[in-house]
Each structure stands twice: as C-alpha cells, then as structure tokens.
Amino acid sequence: MTGGYHVRAATRRLSIAIAMALALSLSASGLALGASSKPAVTTGSAVRLAPATATLLGKVDPNSAMTTYLFQYGPTKLYGATTAPAAAGGGSRAVDAVADLVALTPATTYHYRLVATNRNGQVKGRDRTFRTRPQPLGLTLASNPNPVGLGMPAVLAGTVTGTGNAGRQVVLQSNPFPYTQGFQPAANAQLTDAQGAFAFPLLSVPLNTQYRVLTPSRPEVVSPIVTVGVAVRVGTNVSATRVLRGRNVRFSGTVRPARVGAQIAIQKLRGTRWVTVTGTITRRGDASFSRYAKRVRIVRGGSFRVFVSNLDGNFVSNGGRIVRIRSFR
Numbered sequence: 387m388t389g390g391y392h393v394r395a396a397t398r399r400l401s402i403a404i405a406m407a408l409a410l411s412l413s414a415s416g417l418a419l420g421a422s423s424k425p426a427v428t429t430g431s432a433v434r435l436a437p438a439t440a441t442l443l444g445k446v447d448p449n450s451a452m453t454t455y456l457f458q459y460g461p462t463k464l465y466g467a468t469t470a471p472a473a474a475g476g477g478s479r480a481v482d483a484v485a486d487l488v489a490l491t492p493a494t495t496y497h498y499r500l501v502a503t504n505r506n507g508q509v510k511g512r513d514r515t516f517r518t519r520p521q522p523l524g525l526t527l528a529s530n531p532n533p534v535g536l537g538m539p540a541v542l543a544g545t546v547t548g549t550g551n552a553g554r555q556v557v558l559q560s561n562p563f564p565y566t567q568g569f570q571p572a573a574n575a576q577l578t579d580a581q582g583a584f585a586f587p588l589l590s591v592p593l594n595t596q597y598r599v600l601t602p603s604r605p606e607v608v609s610p611i612v613t614v615g616v617a618v619r620v621g622t623n624v625s626a627t628r629v630l631r632g633r634n635v636r637f638s639g640t641v642r643p644a645r646v647g648a649q650i651a652i653q654k655l656r657g658t659r660w661v662t663v664t665g666t667i668t669r670r671g672d673a674s675f676s677r678y679a680k681r682v683r684i685v686r687g688g689s690f691r692v693f694v695s696n697l698d699g700n701f702v703s704n705g706g707r708i709v710r711i712r713s714f715r
Contacts, residue, residue, distance in 0.1 A: 425453045430500070438491075441484065444511060448475055448481075452504060522549075532615060539587065539590060540614060541585055560595050573588075584599070594702065620639065621642075622637065628712045637692055638680075686713055
C-alpha cells in the first residue's frame with residue numbers, strides 16, 4: 387500500500403514537471419515569434435538618371451528576421467518588371483536598398499516601389515515615379531556608292547537619332563575640292579521619317595566633294611563630314627589577247643575627265659595583288675578626255691589592267707577593265 391502510494395506520487399511529480407517544461411517551451415516559442423515582425427520599407431528617390439538607366443534607392447528594416455527586397459518598376463502602376471532579389475539581412479535597424487535599372491526608354495515616366503519579404507510576411511512601399519532623360523540628337527551620314535563613277539548618281543543617306551528625331555528638318559551642305567569655299571546648301575531641305583531617316587539623291591558629283599547634314603532648328607546638330615570621291619573613268623583597248631611569248635601588246639585608251647600628265651600603270655594580277663609591269667603618262671586628247679598608249683612585252687599570259695593615279699585631289703584613282711591575255715609558244 388505504501389509502495390503504491392509512492393509510485394503514484396512520483397508519477398504525479400513527473401507529470402507536473404513535463405507540463406511545466408511544455409509550458410516553458412511554448413512560452414519561449416511565443417517570445418521568439420514575438421521578437422520579429424514584418425519588415426518596414428521606405429521607397430526612396432531615383433538618382434543618376436540617364437536616357438536608358440537609373441538607380442533606385444530605399445530603406446529596409448528587417449525587424450529581426452532574415453529579409454530580402456526588390457524593386458517593382460514599369461510605365462504604369464501595374465509595373466511589369468522587377469529587379470533581382472537582394473538580401474537585407476536579419477537585423478533590427480534599417481539598411482540601404484539599392485538597384486540599378488538598365489535598358490530603359492528615353493524621355494519616359496516610370497513608376498516604382500520597394501517590396502520587402504521575411505518569414506512574417508511581405509510589405510510594399512509607396513509608389514513613386516521618375517522620368518528618364520531624353521536621348522541627345524545625333525546624325526549619321528553615308529554615301530552609296532563611294533567612290534562614285536564619273537557622271538554617275540549617288541545617294542547620301544543617314545538617320546537623326548535621339549528623342550524627337552521624327553519629322554525633323556535636315557539640310558544637306560557641300561564643300562567641293564579644294565575644300566576652301568566652305569559648306570553651302572546643296573539640296574532642298576527634307577523632313578525625317580518616323581524613324582528619323584532621310585536620303586538626298588545626287589544626279590552626279592562633279593569632283594571630290596565634302597558633304598555634311600545639319601538640323602537648323604534647336605538643338606542644332608551637325609553630322610560628321612563625308613568625302614565622296616569621284617573616280618576617273620578609264621577606257622582600255624589592247625591590240626591582241628593571244629600572242630606569242632615575248633611579243634608586245636599595245637595598251638591604249640582614254641581617261642575622263644581630261645587629266646594630262648596623270649600617271650598610268652600597266653598592272654598584272656599576281657595571286658591577289660596587282661603588280662605594276664610598266665607605266666606611262668596621259669597626253670592631251672580634247673577638252674573632255676586625255677589619251678594614253680604603251681606597248682607591253684608579254685613574257686607570260688595572265689590578267690592585266692590599266693590603273694590611273696591622280697595626285698592633285700580632284701578625283702580618285704581608278705582602274706580600267708580587266709583584260710585576259712593568253713600567251714603561247
């Protein structure tokens with residue numbers, strides 16, 4: 387009887403100890419949960435604004451729980467894009483939140499807000515806006531073809547780039563060799579299309595000429611200078627295309643415009659290079675052309691051409707047609 391009493395007493399004491407331990411455990415758990423809470427966030431300003439980039443700032447207080455944050459952003463309050471999640475730690479003090487944005491559209495208003503998340507939940511900061519900078523205007527210009535054949539047409543085309551490039555007036559100016567008269571209007575003004583593109587057709591270019599395009603209205607922008615070269619026209623005749631080895635072939639022809647005293651090179655193709663075999667100079671023809679003639683000893687057949695060098699800058703050097711000469715014993 388006495389022994390049963392002691393067993394029952396010990397059992398009651400054990401049950402009380404277990405209950406107290408369980409209560410302490412639950413109490414401790416409750417204290418631990420009570421020690422942390424949802425993060426606190428403050429959506430900060432947008433800085434370092436550029437046409438396609440910006441940096442977003444903010445503050446995140448983790449409130450003693452491991453916290454991550456990101457920025458939502460987009461052209462409306464629906465946002466549509468987010469930055470990569472970043473860690474804010476698990477402290478009890480506010481830390482800086484920073485994110486860089488790229489590939490933005492120039493001169494555009496964006497909405498953004500800071501969002502932070504920990505085990506206790508998610509908190510969204512207030513919506514704010516920023517506007518990207520306008521893209522400065524720029525100008526490109528190129529000639530097709532370049533050089534251009536004597537008396538042949540060409541097209542000067544390009545694009546106005548940047549914010550407000552559509553429907554902008556552009557003016558073509560020229561400055562012919564020797565490039566001392568200065569740039570003067572060379573065609574009627576045009577308006578760029580919806581993409582900022584423009585094109586000025588040229589019926590012919592009389593001699594090497596510098597061109598540029600500018601926007602006369604503010605902001606005034608000037609393109610790089612493009613020099614369009616005009617290649618002399620070389621006519622080529624040969625006395626024969628099949629000859630005995632060691633015999634001469636007479637090369638003759640004309641050069642337009644008239645270039646008296648221009649250097650003439652008779653060249654042969656060796657591999658991928660044109661090598662000068664012999665030479666002469668042009669002589670007077672009439673007001674529109676000059677003449678040349680030269681006999682060439684053919685040791686071995688191959689591909690030949692006549693190349694005219696112009697050293698005074700009016701025109702661009704050019705070669706005539708390729709002539710295939712066969713030699714035999």
